[in-house]
Structure formats: C-alpha cells, structure tokens
Amino acid sequence: MTDSILKIQAVRKTYVSVRTGDTIExxxxxxxxxxxxxxxxxxxxxxxxxxxxxxxxxGFTQPSAGEVLYRGQRVTGAGPxxxxxxxxxxxxxxxxxxxxxxxxPLARGVALTQRHAxxxxxxxxxxxxxxxxRYPHELSGGMRQRCALARMLANDxxxxxxxxxxxxxxxxxxxxxxxxxxxxxxxxxxxxxxxxVIFVTHAIDEAVLLADRVVVLARRPGRIKAVIDIxxxxxxxxxxxxxxxxxxxxxxWDLIRDEAAKAIVEEIxx
Amino acid sequence: MSPANVKVTHGxxxxxxxxxxxxxxxxxxxxxxxxxxxxxxWSLVGRLLAHPSLLPSPVAVLGALRVLLAxxxxxxxxxxxxxLAAGYSIGVVIGLLLAVxxxxxxxxxxxxxxxxxxxxxxxxIAWIPIALLMFGVSESxxxxxxxxxATFPIFVNTLDGVRRLDRLLLxxxxxxxxxxxxxxxxxxxxxxxxxxxxxxxxxxxVAWMAMVAGELVGGDAGLGWRIMWYQxxxxxxxxxxxxxxxxxxxxxxxxxxxxxxxxxLGWNPVES
Ligand SMILES: Nc1ncnc2c1ncn2[C@@H]1O[C@H](COP(=O)(O)OP(=O)(O)O)[C@@H](O)[C@H]1O
Ligand SMILES: [Mg+2]
Numbered sequence: 001m002t003d004s005i006l007k008i009q010a011v012r013k014t015y016v017s018v019r020t021g022d023t024i025e026x027x028x029x030x031x032x033x034x035x036x037x038x039x040x041x042x043x044x045x046x047x048x049x050x051x052x053x054x055x056x057x058x059g060f061t062q063p064s065a066g067e068v069l070y071r072g073q074r075v076t077g078a079g080p081x082x083x084x085x086x087x088x089x090x091x092x093x094x095x096x097x098x099x100x101x102x103x104x105p106l107a108r109g110v111a112l113t114q115r116h117a118x119x120x121x122x123x124x125x126x127x128x129x130x131x132x133x134r135y136p137h138e139l140s141g142g143m144r145q146r147c148a149l150a151r152m153l154a155n156d157x158x159x160x161x162x163x164x165x166x167x168x169x170x171x172x173x174x175x176x177x178x179x180x181x182x183x184x185x186x187x188x189x190x191x192x193x194x195x196x197v198i199f200v201t202h203a204i205d206e207a208v209l210l211a212d213r214v215v216v217l218a219r220r221p222g223r224i225k226a227v228i229d230i231x232x233x234x235x236x237x238x239x240x241x242x243x244x245x246x247x248x249x250x251x252x253w254d255l256i257r258d259e260a261a262k263a264i265v266e267e268i269x270x
Numbered sequence: 271m272s273p274a275n276v277k278v279t280h281g282x283x284x285x286x287x288x289x290x291x292x293x294x295x296x297x298x299x300x301x302x303x304x305x306x307x308x309x310x311x312w313s314l315v316g317r318l319l320a321h322p323s324l325l326p327s328p329v330a331v332l333g334a335l336r337v338l339l340a341x342x343x344x345x346x347x348x349x350x351x352x353x354l355a356a357g358y359s360i361g362v363v364i365g366l367l368l369a370v371x372x373x374x375x376x377x378x379x380x381x382x383x384x385x386x387x388x389x390x391x392x393x394x395i396a397w398i399p400i401a402l403l404m405f406g407v408s409e410s411x412x413x414x415x416x417x418x419x420a421t422f423p424i425f426v427n428t429l430d431g432v433r434r435l436d437r438l439l440l441x442x443x444x445x446x447x448x449x450x451x452x453x454x455x456x457x458x459x460x461x462x463x464x465x466x467x468x469x470x471x472x473x474x475x476v477a478w479m480a481m482v483a484g485e486l487v488g489g490d491a492g493l494g495w496r497i498m499w500y501q502x503x504x505x506x507x508x509x510x511x512x513x514x515x516x517x518x519x520x521x522x523x524x525x526x527x528x529x530x531x532x533x534x535l536g537w538n539p540v541e542s
Binding site: 096 | 447
C-alpha cells in the first residue's frame, strides 16, 4: 500500500508499574498500515491495549520498540492534525461547551469571528444548541461526549483517533451519532482528502457497521488476532439489519468470543 | 439531553435553592444565637469575677468603640491595611513564584522544598526578635512578619495544584494544537486556580495574625500598635474595642476572598 497515512511497525509497549515494579506488556509486536481515508475499527476485550494503541498514534507516549510513522514521519509528540476523542471526554472543566469547542482553533490562532462561526456550526451539528454556555459538570454523559466530538472536529484533523466515543450514550442517541459520524467522514461520497478514522469500540456491531476494516486485538500480551475486511456497500446506515451485516457481526464475534471469555474469567479470579 | 430531562434539572435546582435559603437562614440564626451567648457570658463573667477595669462590660466596650470610630481609629486601620497589603503581596508573590519554579524545574524543587518544609512550621512570631534587630521598631517589622507568614500556605497549595493537573487534560490540549505558554495560560493556571485561591485564603488568615503580632511589639502604627498604646493607659475598654475591630475586619477580608473564589470558580462543582 503506497498511500498509507499511518504505519505501525513492530511496535511494543511495556509499562512498568510504579507500585509493584512489575512490567505489563500492553502491546506486543503490532504491525498495521492504515491507508488515507480509511475507517478502521479496533475491537477487543478491556485491557488488550486499545487505548495504548491510540496513545501511541496520538503521540502521548512512545513505543518501547518499533516505530509509529505518520505520513512517513516518526511520531514524537501530539499534533493538531491527529485529533483525539478521549474515552473519558477530557473536557476542560473551567471552559463552557463553546469554550471547549473553540479551544483548538484558539490555540492555533484562528480569528475570533471564524472560530465562533465554526463552533456554532458544530454545536448545532452535535445537537448542543442552548447548552453552549454550560460547564461540563452541568452536562449529561452523552452531552459531554458530543461536546468532545465537536471539540475534536473544530480543528478539522486529518485523522480522528476515537476511543470508545459512543460508550456513554443511550441506544437512540448512539444510532443518531453513528449516522452523523459516517456523514461527516464521507460515507456516501468519499471526497479526496477525507479524514482517516481509527475508531476503538467494544461493540462489535458498531465496528462492523462503520468500518472498512475491523482489527481484533487479543490480550496478555496485546496483539492483533485478526483483521477483517467489511465489504458492505455504503452508505452504511441502510445496512443495519441486512443479512450480510448480521453474518459479519457473527464472524467477528466468533473470533473475539474466546478472548472475551478469558477476560471475564480473569476478572473473576482477581 | 432531551428537553424533558432539562426541565427536571431546573425544577430540582429551584427546590434546591429554596432549601438552600432555609438552611442559610437557619445558620444565620444559629450564628446570631452564638454571638448573643458569648456576650451574655462575657458580661456575667465580667460582673462576677473580674474587676470592671480589667474586663469591661460589653456596653462599655461598645461605648469605647463609638468614641474610637468617631476619632483616630481610621488612621490605625489605614496603617494596618498598608502593612497587610505590602506584606501579603510580597508573601504571595514569593510563594507563587517559588511554587511555579518548583513545578517547572525538578532540580530546583529538590533544593527548595526541604528548606520550605523546615521553615514552614516556625511561627512568624518566633522571628520577632530577629526582625526587631534587623529593622528596629518600624513598619518593616509587621511587613516582614506578614510576608513570612503568607508565603507558605500559598506556596504549598499552588505546588499541590500544579502537580495534580490532570495528565489527560494536558494531552488533550497538546493534541488540539496547544503548546508552551498557551498551555500554561489556558490549562495550567485555570487548572491550578482552585488550589491557588485556597492557598491565598489560608495565607490571608495567617498574615492577619502576623500583622497584629508584628504591630503589637515591633510597629509604630496600626491596630496592633494601638492596642499596646491603650494598654499603657490601662484603657481596657478601648483595647477590647480594637480587638473587636480586628476580628470584624479579618472576617470581612476573608469574606471578600471567598466571594472572589466563588466568582472565579463558578465552573467548579465543588466550590460553587
Ligand atoms: N500508564 C499505564 N501504566 C501502567 N499500565 C498501564 C498504563 N496504561 C495502560 N496500562 C495497562 O496496559 C494494558 C492495556 O491498557 P489499555 O490500553 O488501557 O487497554 P484497553 O483500552 O484495551 O482497555 C492494561 O493491562 C493496563 O492495565
Ligand atoms: Mg481503553
């Protein structure tokens, strides 16, 4: 693949526990290439290193071995071209919804009127009209998540790194946001220069619905168990409930079942 | 999320406000009752045990207070405020500066923190003899003591606040394109502000005490100095009146900082 925007080559990540001194092998030997414009989903049981993988691409942490290359350059730190939506939102508690959303443009020196116009557009898009002056602690979990989504989008990043972005919303909102996300990404008509997405989720049906490919991770140590192509036609919202969709979900579930069972047993043992 | 949901929240807030008001009213009543009790015990003890010139009655003290307020106490209050403003500013600036340096440079931290930890438990009052030798009887004594006392609480709390900054928020800021000074002004400072303001209030409390002590023994003006002045004339009613003024002013100063805290930290669910 020549136009891979992201190359992850033989990446390992080992954490050392400060308390016990034990080493935890969060990721062991990950190889992955992501072509520009792809929607890639990552699934796997909790603790298999999904968040660690995103942190490495975001540049928050460095691999213990191997390389993460973004547009051919080794990733050494975070940057606005790689937008992140965090698992627990990471909204700035002292900034309002509007203040959070325009943080990125403000940091990059975008003029006030432009910044505001874009922020208002995004507020409407994620359905937070009327809440622009609320602080994060005054919002529900779902609203915080939508605020975090808008904050990431405000920077128009080239790649969206999303860590379980829809985990805290109810089923109905979740469906709406999935469709919205697909639309924003370019589900119906792929524009050139459309964003690349790495979407971490624990919901297999969600991964199959959204993604071009699904990466299944296994744990202890975290590694790639399978990469599954999702050849469903787009736009995808129409595919919910199609037999093909159900068959693919079952296929991914077969792969992940053993891992999930192991994870549950380990949880109980502990 | 849904409009219905929002209405519920608002309703709950209104009911909550009414309850809040009732609670506030009750606490005011309890406070007033407390003050009345103290005044009663005071006049009783004064009548039964002590000589009236040693422990003047509340009425006598109020009379003295009226005389003082009509006369020269304004100059004393002003002198004390000048001492406090000078000493407190110096102390807070030093405390903040040291905390920021410690947070920024780990080597410096290893050097400064032990020094601070040794000095911190030493009361400002213990430095009075040295301050007197260094400055002589002058406004420099209270200012020095106030600055000394005020430095520590703000230092400790600010450093704590900066250290507690959420890694996640720093990561979020960086991935949104922020760096260097922007992170300091838009993440580090607002994130640490609740701790800084708590430190500022604690500093004000100890500064106030250091002010009275410094003026009492080493000053040439101010409320503390005036206490000594009236004591030499054995005017205990005036002494008590000034103590009352010191208490009330201290309360007002703390209330002002509390108000500032509420204003600046509206976003903080714990503070508001
Ligand atoms: N900062 C860290 N320090 C130590 N161990 C960590 C750290 N972050 C993650 N881990 C460990 O690495 C493993 C993978 O974690 P994570 O990437 O968060 O998994 P996931 O997101 O799939 O649940 C887990 O065992 C976790 O405990
Ligand atoms: Mg995770």
